[in-house]
Amino acid sequence: MAEPPAEKTAVETVAESVINKNFKVPELIGEINVPRVEDGYRRKGVTSAIKPHMAKPAVQAKVGFPETLVDNWEEAAVKRLGELLEKYKSLQVYLDICVRCGSCTDKCQFFIGSNDPNNMPVARAELLRRVYKKYFTTEGKIFGKLAGAHRLDLNLLSDWYAYFHQCSQCRRCSVFCPYGIDTAEISMAAREIMDSIGIGQKYVNEILGKVHEIGNNLGMNPKALAATLESTEEDIEEEDGVPVKLPLDQEGADVLLVTPSADFFASPHIESLIGYAKVFHQAGISWTLSTAASEAGNFGMFIGSYTQLEKVAARVRNAIGELKPKRLVVGECGHAWRVAYSFWNTLIGPFDTLDPRYPAPQHIVEFTLDLVRRGAIKLDKSANDEFTVTFHDSCNVARGSRMGDRPGGQFTMPRELIKASCNKYVDMDPSTTMEKTFCCGGGGGLLTDEILEIRVAGAMPRMQALHAVMESDGVNFMALxxxxxxxxxxxxxxxxxxxxxxxxxxxxxxxxAIELGAKE
Amino acid sequence: MSGLTLIFGLFFYVSIAIFLVGFMAKVWKYGSTPAPLKIPQTPAPVSAPGVGVRYLQEVFVFKSLFRGNKVLWLGGYLFHLGLLFVLLKHLRFFIAPTSSILSTLVKFDVYSGFILVAALIFLLILRLAIDRHFYISLASDYALLLLLIGIGGTGLLSRFWENGHVRPSVPEVKNFVAGLVTFHPASVPEHKLFLIHFSLVMLLLIYFPFSKLMHAGGVFYSPTRNQIDNPREKRWVNPWAKQVTAAAAAPAAAPVAAAEEPSEG
Amino acid sequence: MSFEFEGKTYETDDDGYLLDLDSWNREVAGHIAEMEGVEMTDAHWEVVDFLRNYYQEYSIAPAIKILIKEMKKMFGPDKGNSAYLYNLYPAGPALQACKIAGLPKPTGCV
Known part of the structure; x- marks a missing residue:
C-alpha cells in the first residue's frame, strides 16, 4: 500500500521550485516592448516557482547563519526587520515614502522579460513593505490589507524567496524614481532577513564560505592559482614571444591588483587578465596578484550582510599589510568595483600606507587609460580590425560607482579606452546605455543555472539592443x-x-592591441 | 462660544498637533537613522552644492519622474503646482491684513483650483486605466486621491457656487481661522460646505504623518540622492559598525583584538 | 539528491554532481553522460581523464584555457580550441564535463 504523501515542511514549501529546461527564449526583434499585465488582480505570478537552490545546513553554518528555517521564523524575521530599520536610513525611508506612482513599473529587465507583475520594482518592494506596514506602521495596524499590510506567512515567505532572487540589484528602477527609492537596498534587506532565519541561497552562501576558507569565489587554492598563472605566462610568451609575467605575492611591488577569481579560470575572463599583464609589462610598472586577496568580488553585498561585506573586504587590507604595495588597482568586475569604490574606504580604510598621488582604489580602466593618454603604452587599433565593437555598461559600475574625477567618468573612460584599442565602435540604443543601462540578467547573485530561465528573460532588453546594432552596424564584439x-x-x-x-x-x-617590446 | 465652534476648534487643534508632532517625529526618525555606506545613485554630484542642484531639479521639476514617465509627470506636476498656488491663496485666511501680492494672486488666479482637481482626476484615471498602475494600486491609494478630490471639490464649490448661497464669506472664515491661530476662538462659519471642506482637510492632516504623504519630508533623506559621490576622497565612517579586525578575517592569525566601540548611534 | 545505478546509490548535489569524488567510475560516468545526452567517444574520455587528473593534483578543475591547451597537445591544433570543446560538451565544458568526470560544480562568476 502506498504511503500517503508526507506533508511538506515549511522549509520545503519555501524551497519548492520548478526548473523548466525547455522555456521559451524571447524572439529577437531589435526593440524592447513592455508586456501588458494581462489579467487577474494579485494573480500568482508566472515566475513564482523559479527559485534558486536553498543552501544546505553545512553551507549556512560556514557563513554563520542558522542552518535551516528556525521554528519561530515569523517572529524572528520581524525582529530582524526591526533591527535593520534602525540601522539603514535607506530601508527606513524607502519603505515609508513610496507613493506607488508607477514610474518604475516598466523599467526592470526581469519584468520586461518575464511579464510577471511581481517583478515590477514597486511590486517587488511591496512584498517587504507589506510586512513593514503590518508590524511597524500605525496605518497598517489600523487599516490592514486596505493599506497593503500583510503578515509574513508561508506564502509570502515563498514569494520573498522567489522574487528577491529575481532582482539583480542593478538600481535601474531608482534612476526613474522621484525619490530615488533603490530596490537593491530593499532586496538586500529581504535577503539578510531570510539568511537570519535560516533561508539562504546556495550559490551565494557557498561562495562566501569558499572565500573565507580558501580565499576566492572559485575555491582555487594557492597551488592551483600559481599553476594557472604560470600556464598563462607560457601562453603569452608562445603567442607574442615576450616574457610577460603574472607575479603572485611579490612583496614591495608597486601595484597590488585585486581581480575577480573568474579571471583565473573562465573564458573570456582570462583574456582580460592577459590584457592587464601586458599593460603592466609594457608600462614597466611592477605589480602583483595576491593569494590572500585573490578575489575582487564581494558577494556579501548581494545578501545585504555588512558583516560578510566587511569580512571579505578585510582580506584586501591584509594583503596590503603583507605585500606593502603603493597602489591598489581593481580588475574588471562590476559589483566588485562598486564595493571597492564606494565601500572599501569605509570598510577597510583609510589607505594611508598607499601613495596618496593615486586614487585608492583605482579601476584598471582608469589605470590603463592614464597610460594611454600619457603615451606610456601604445595601442595598435588595427589589431582589432576584425571587430566592430559595442560596450555594455555594467549596472554596478554605471549606477553605483565612478571612474576619474568627474561624474559620468564611468561611461566615458571605458569608451575612450575601447576606442583607443579598435577602429570600429558603435553605441547601442541610448535608452539602454550609461545610467539607463540594463543589467545583463545575471547580477546580484543570480548567476546560477537552476534559475537560467529568469536569467534569459532578464537579458532580453540587452539582447534586443545588441541585436539591433548587430543588424545595423555589423557589431560582433560586445566589450564588458x-x-x-x-x-x-x-x-x-x-x-x-x-x-x-x-x-x-x-x-x-x-x-x-598593445604593442609589446622596446619603447622608443 | 457655540458647541459647534468648540467641536471644530478642538478638531483643528488636535489635527494640527497630530500633523506637526507626527511629521516632525517621522522626519526626526529619517534624519537620525544612520546610513552605514555610501550609496549615491551615480552619476552623482561630487560636492555639496552639486547635491543642492540635484535636489532643486527633483523638487522643482520632478526630473527623475520626467525621465521615467512623461504622462505621469504631467499629472503629478500639475497637481503639485495647483496645490502650491491654492495653498498660497489660502494664506489670506491667516494673514491680516492681506498683502497686495496675495490679493492680486487671488484676483487673477482662478485656474489653480481647477487644475488641482483635474490633475487629481487624471491621476485617478491613470491608476485605473494603465494595467501596471492598476496592479500596484492599493485601496489606500484610491482613498487618498478621493480625499484630495473631495477637498479640492468642496473648495472650488465654496469659492464659485455663489448663487447657491452656500458660499461662506471670506471675512467670516478669516475671523474663525485668525481666532484659531491666535488662541482666541471665534464662531465657526455655519456653512455646510465650509464645514465639510474644513473637516476633510483636518482628516488629511491627521492621516499625513502615517501615510505615503511623508514623501514630502522623506525625499530629502533619500541616501541615493542626498549623498555626495566622494567615497575615495573622503572616508565615510559607519556610525554603528564595529571594525572587523584582521584576526576575524583570518581566524588562524593572532589573538582577537578588542573591537572598537562605535562612537555614536 | 541521489540516483540509482546498477544497484548502487550515488549521492549528488542539487544539480546532479557527485558528492563523493571516489564513488566515480567509468560506468557511472557513462550513465551521467547518458542523462546529459552526451555520447562518450575517446575524445570525451580524454577530456574527462585530464580533468580528473588535474583535480587530483590541484583540488579544482583546470581553467578552460589550460584544458584547451591540453587538448591541443592531445588532438592537434585543429581540435585544440573552444569550438571543438563545446562540440564535445554542448552545455559548456566547465559544467558538463566536470559533471561527467565526477568533479564538483565550479562556482563563482564562471
Missing part, C-alpha cells in the same frame, strides 16, 4: 567590464542564437 556579465552573456547569447564569442573583455581588446 564585469566577470558576471562575461559569464552571463557567454551562457545566454547562444540561447538567443548569437555566438558566445561576441562577449569579451575591455582588456581583451587592449591586450590584443
Amino acid at each position: 567590464i564585469c566577470a558576471i556579465c562575461k559569464a552571463q552573456f557567454t551562457k545566454v547569447l547562444p540561447k538567443y542564437g548569437i555566438p558566445m564569442t561576441v562577449a569579451g573583455g575591455v582588456h581583451q581588446l587592449v591586450g590584443r
